[in-house]
Amino acid sequence: MQTHPIRLLRITGLMDGISLLILLGIAMPLKYVWGFDKAVSIVGAIHGGIFILYAIAILYAAIRVKWSLLWPAAAMLAAFIPLANFILEWQLRKAQDKFTVKPFNYAVLVYSIVFFSFFDLFSQLPVMSTFATSVGATSFIAGFVIGIYSLSNTLGNIISGILTDKTGPFKILMAGLVLSSASLLLYHLVDQPAILIAVRIIHGFVAGLIVPAAFTFSANTTKQNQQGKKVANIGSFVGLAAVIGPAFSGIMASKTSVPAVFTFVAVLGFSLAVLAAIFLGKHEPMKKTEGNTSSVNGTFMNTGMLKAFGGAFFLMFSQGVIAYLLPLHVQELGYDSRMSGTLMSTFGIIAIIVFVLPTNRIFDRVAPSLTMGVGMGLMGISQLLISQSATTLALYSVLGLYGIGFAFLFPSINTMLIQSTPPELRGKAYGYFYAFFSLGVVAGSTVLGWLTLSIVQEFMCTGVVLLLFAVLFGWNRRKLAVNTQ
Template sequence: MQSHPIYVLRKTGLLDGISLLVLFCIAMPLKYIWGIDKAVSIIGSVHGVIFILYVLAILYAAMRVKWSLLWSVAALCAAFIPLGNFLLDGKLKNAQTKYHVKPFNHSLLVYSIVFFSFFDLFAQLPVMSTFATSMGASSFIAGFVIGLYSLSNTLGNILSGIMTDKVGPFRMLMVGLLLSSSALLLYHFVEEPNFLIIVRIIHGFVAGLIVPAAFTFSANSTLNNQQGQKVAFIGTFVGLAAIIGPAFSGIMASKTSVPSVFTYVSILGFALAILSAIFLSKYKPTKKEKDNDVISSSGSIFNAGVIKAFVGAFILMFSQGVIAYLLPLHVQTLGFDSKISGTLMSMFGIIAILVFVLPTNRIFDRVSPSITMAIGIAIMGLCQLLISQSTTILELYFVLGLYGVGFAFLFPSINTLLIKATPVDMRGKAYGYFYACFSLGVVAGSTVLGWLPFTIVHEFTITGIILLLCATFVVFNKQRDHDLIQ
């Protein structure tokens, strides 16, 4: 039983819990009471390494034990709560006798790679601007280096898509993981703004190689009538990264340093590269999976379904960019603490994850993706309008929770639409352009409205109207998804 994945998870979790208590109860008093700063730096670094090992243990258990994804979510949440690991250990000990080890799940490894890619992205959000200014960058340069990542990421997405179709998704996954993990280590050598700009361009570009290859690998190894549900599961890992990434980097950066945070993320990337080399290199789709995609390319990927998916991707991240830009300002104008913005975004992420994980995810294989796409855009547009009129915290929590439902409808829908409208031998290129639209949507949503001479309320209202018009357009121009499925 000592080799059981749950046993490994339990012991790693206890180590994580102990290191967290040492950090809070010993290292922090030594720093803030007795002025011994190195105590937090050393213990914080040790805790960071143990946390990465704990995350790997969670991923390993998820791949080898047939249990609910909620176990993995609970294990991750426990790492941020003092004594949480100890409380969870009793539950895991009982579970160890009930759940048996199953064959290796290749899909969960791909999910984990997607988690790493978005964890890398979201871990940058709370620390990059302050890191840039600490290097002597002006506020303009600080904002510039943040935007540079998304722009170079777009180029990486496109190149990854093209090369995925030529050399296969596995090779691009390996290249992306190794280069991205290596690029994260470059932050240790940054001492002035100009070199930081170069590192951001490199990091954004190589990080962009991962996601198109990962989604292509997943799509090519999934039966046609299960694509929507599987994409919803992938969305769960994106949501977890959105919740955990900022919290992890914010906490660890305050205890150690920003380059150290990126080192921990790098360790996770290298570990996933090793697992991929061991397990994914030998993976061959079954005959059913091979028969899943019998469509051959006719020369171009730009059919009506693909274009609609691209538009949906841009709209999704345009809306996200507006939320990221305007919500903190709106909360501030209402007189509330800026920390409320973070908890509001967590609310949206949690609700989205619940829709992804619960049986509600079956809707994405039973209802036309154009319909669920229109519903998702409409809900998000309505929420933009409601945010502009919300004046209390309770109202904002409700609206952001509803926004999470809209996000959870839209994300799997556009992915499913893309898969069903794309021939297998051109799917990598399609995903490359698809995630390029993601990156461009973020840039547009967070910058375009900033140039317009409107109030925050008016900008939320304009965004809401744009999204509702897009939803209406999707409904009235709904293509025959039945033909794509056939």
């Protein structure tokens, strides 16, 4: 008889909870009170291995069990809170018989691969600059190490898109998973800045292969009237990665090492590669559109495509501004630096809620240009309000509004891209689309740094730019709707 996926989750969850208590209650006192340094290294490595098993069990349960996505989200968060695993196990034991096991849902596996790709990205944020300086990099080289990843990732996105249209998304997806996971292990070889730069170039390039292929696979295996909702579901996994990734790497790096953190991420990637090889190869995406490809007039660049690219750029431009200015603004107001992290988590959690609630149906019922304009407009208003916010309540409220804007904009630009391209060009389209994502991050975090403006003025400048483009991208949506049907 097959073991229920929730039973596997409960068992691995208890193991993870016990190992966390041993790490915190025994190993850390042995190190910091009695000077036995190896205790944390040994127990930390064991706990890390168990955590990977637990993460795989969460992934397997999410794929096989018919339940709300809030359950796997709660299970992942429980791994970072002492005793939370035991409370979760108690709740799951009572609810287990209520959940039915369903056939393997390959769509959730695609979502999980997208989660891995963004989890890999977000787990680098808290540790990469300090890791660079630990191997002898100057402040300039440390910044270069972070930026070079995005540039090589952009090239990987473009090449992934081109190859996806030629060979199909499955092969590129498998190559990206295996090569990206292998590149994470290269950080163990880093002992000087030059080697770190080389590893970052390799890592950024091969990681760039995954997302365009994954989104193309998802788009080409989904019915036309369900694209928006499915993109919103994918967005919830991106949001989970944004919330969990930095916390995971920050905590694990403090207990083990940065290369060890990347090893854990690599194990997750290799596990997904195995699952993909078993299950995804059976699902070949459709080769032709469900109608006539003349809907895009036989051209690659059309109005909808350009709007999608522009939306991707300004979405991540805004993110880059938030990452650059928010910590400085919070510090200037006299708050603890930890508040910046909780504010960013707030926007991510609000975005996930919008993604998973029935509100995601709006992306299949309303023209994407309209929801795109609303999303970008809300993000622009949020940037303006951040500049005027000085209290804790105001900051959290504004970041919540920003999360709603993000949750509207991300599915809208993806839906617009899907509607504006036939399947045979969709890989190339997604390649350029995510190249604009990477360029937006770089632009948002660097362009404002060149301007001689105050923090408040930079927030206001960003808000005005977003509002102007919200009006521009939302304009003439009736004509776009006609052209993309």
